[in-house]
Amino acid sequence: MELGIALAILGAALAVVLSGIGSAIGVGIVGRSAAGLISEEPEKFGKALLLQVLPGTQGIYGFLAAVLALQKIGIFGGEEVLIGNQIGWQILLACLPIAFAGLVSGVLQGQVSAAGISILARKPEEVGKAIIFSAMVETYAVISLLTTILILNGLSV
Numbered sequence: 001m002e003l004g005i006a007l008a009i010l011g012a013a014l015a016v017v018l019s020g021i022g023s024a025i026g027v028g029i030v031g032r033s034a035a036g037l038i039s040e041e042p043e044k045f046g047k048a049l050l051l052q053v054l055p056g057t058q059g060i061y062g063f064l065a066a067v068l069a070l071q072k073i074g075i076f077g078g079e080e081v082l083i084g085n086q087i088g089w090q091i092l093l094a095c096l097p098i099a100f101a102g103l104v105s106g107v108l109q110g111q112v113s114a115a116g117i118s119i120l121a122r123k124p125e126e127v128g129k130a131i132i133f134s135a136m137v138e139t140y141a142v143i144s145l146l147t148t149i150l151i152l153n154g155l156s157v
Contacts, residue, residue, distance in 0.1 A: 007088030008073045011095035012066035015148070019062025019102025019141075026055025026110025033117040044120055047127050051116045054134045055109040058102035061145040065098045068152050081157055094151035101144030109137040 034048035067076075069091050074081035083091075116130025 002082065002088075004083040004085045004088030005073060007085065008069060008083065008091035009075075011092035011099075012069040014092075014099040015062040015065040015069065015095040015102070016059075017062075018099040019065075019106060020059040022103035022106025023056045023059035023062075024106075026058070026106040026108075026113070027052055029107070029110035030055060030113040030117065033114040037117055037121050041121070044124060047120055047124065048117060051113040051120070051127075051130060051134065054113050054131070054138065055106050057138060058098075058106035058109070058141045061098050061141055062102045065095055065145060065148045065152075068149060069095055072152055072155065072157055083157055087155065087157055090155050091152065094148055094155065097144040097147040097151075098141070101141055105137050105141040105144075109134055109141075112137055 030052040034052055037048055038045050070076060072081075072091060073083055113130070113134045116127070116134055119130040120127045
């Protein structure tokens with residue numbers, strides 16, 4: 001395998017793995033908080049689930065970035081495009097914004113959403129505010145995904 005292809009695949013893998021780790025940790029944090037609430041007030045399950053789902057989006061963003069990166073090198077077409085080391089490095093670096101931002105924002109969004117479970121427990125009518133707080137963290141994952149997409153689209157292979 002050529003180094004350029006290996007670097008591009010590494011970038012795609014990092015996008016998925018790091019953002020997936022962030023999402024898994026974030027969803028786990030909220031799940032623990034939500035489980036305590038649901039054991040006492042099962043009727044709040046739907047709203048708690050919404051708060052739990054939010055940190056899971058970073059993993060989806062990382063997956064999308066990986067698909068775009070792998071598509072760029074022809075993995076899905078059945079025949080790999082021969083790329084040089086320079087393009088391989090560029091694809092790897094293009095995947096890093098969502099990889100690292102997905103890791104960090106997934107965890108932090110999980111913490112914010114877990115705090116939102118406290119709002120849901122005490123004032124369920126105010127859960128929209130908890131969702132907004134959590135969505136503010138999401139903004140930076142979206143910006144990172146867009147950065148990765150813009151860089152990948154700007155590369156000529």
